[in-house]
Amino acid sequence: MDWLDVAVRVLAVLVAFLVLPLLVGQLEHKAMAHMQGRVGPMHAGGFHGWAQLVADGVKFAQKEDTIPDGADRLIFRLAPGVALVPYLVVLIAIPLGPDGMVGQAVDAGIFFVLAALGVGVLGSLIAGWASANKYALLGGLRTAAQLMAYELPLLLAAASVAMAAGTLSLPGILDAFEWWWVPWQLVGAFVFFTAGLAELQRPPFDAPIAPEEIIFGAYTEYSGLRFALFLLAEYAGIVVVSALTAVLFLGGWHGPWSDQLGWLWTLLKTGVLCFVVIWARVAWPRLRADQIQKFAWTVLVPLALAQIAFTGVIKVVTG
């Protein structure tokens, strides 16, 4: 692997990291507006308000960056970075197309990706503590409880796919993919996507943020660019979870003419899942913190275990 190749790959991942979350943000503006029977932002940039997110970014950059008096200043400043960077790292390992169209093929790719996702949540945890604000602390507590509950079904569902493919590497899983894996791993896909949604604290699992009760939880004290970084982390997280679900459960680049158009299939499947994430925000009310816990331990974990057993049985019978 020569330096030019490495540079091109890193650049491509960086561009994806900078562009895809903004596209999801724009989609969220528009999809939510249409689903709620309103027009949404229509003026910035002329055509259908396409530049609204750019304007938002400029606005955030101009705002004063306040740090509360009682806060732990260093950790308070560090937290947005801890929340955002892991998603950039994860994108390196997600395959876009066949024949090595991936930032870097990682041998234990699934573990790498899930490990990095787990680190990202540390960002909102330490943000909640360092803000020296009781609402932020409550938000941090709920984040931690939610993370611990949903890490397990997320891992189990991913393990089921790894069992089916007989490998932990993401490109390896796609190489082994057959179309009938989609119905075979359907329950696992549901568990993975739902648990991913909960790890991102997206509605209906957004009790840790809940603007109406604990005024944005861990992010209460954040303003300006640091708050924007948290928002960006949320959108990047949507992209990562959708892309992972597409790769693990929906066959990634598999589809008609996948030799030439494989990357388009990956992006298309990811885009559709991103839309579902946004749709869920508009369609469902927020679950209470205890309902969220109950759902994880009494529904998702048993479903994930059943999926693993099912995968094992099929694997042994056909093996």
Add this chain to the structure above:
Amino acid sequence: MTERELLSTSGQEIVFVLVGLMVLGAAVLCVTTRQLVHAALWLVVALGGLAVEYLLLTAEFVAWVQVLIYLGSVVVLLLFGLMLTRAPIGPSPDADSGNRPVALAVALASAACLVTLVVDAFRTTWIDLDEPHGRSDALGDSLFRTWVLPFEALSVLLLAALVGAIALSRARRARAGTPADGGGR
């Protein structure tokens, strides 16, 4: 495993030693800092550094599992506990316990024991790092073929610890005179 001359260092080895020093520093800060949450965060640095060491030894799978289990779950659990007790921002003067000398003695003794063991077991053997050793398939093979009995024994041990923890916490609650569920109403 190949025999090699001592003190013919490669870049990888230098980085390994530097990261090792960083882990040591973070670990010392973790136990000496007076700020509870900072201690947990220094633990993050120490455990993350260990993951880097595994990577440098080409044990990729172990490195990711280290990050996933220790950074993603154990530290989150620690922070959760610290937040529940409302760990204050700034130093906590009562964070010290009288067990300091005992803890130091135990730490030194276990470190001495481990260092002696490792030095005696490997002496001047060198691992050839040009081919990866920690690939997940090789690791799975040795774990579930050669070492499956210790693996299962460990899982039983962990289960026993879990059951014991639950039993202890329930016994204490029963002694305090409140029902096990919905207490304090």
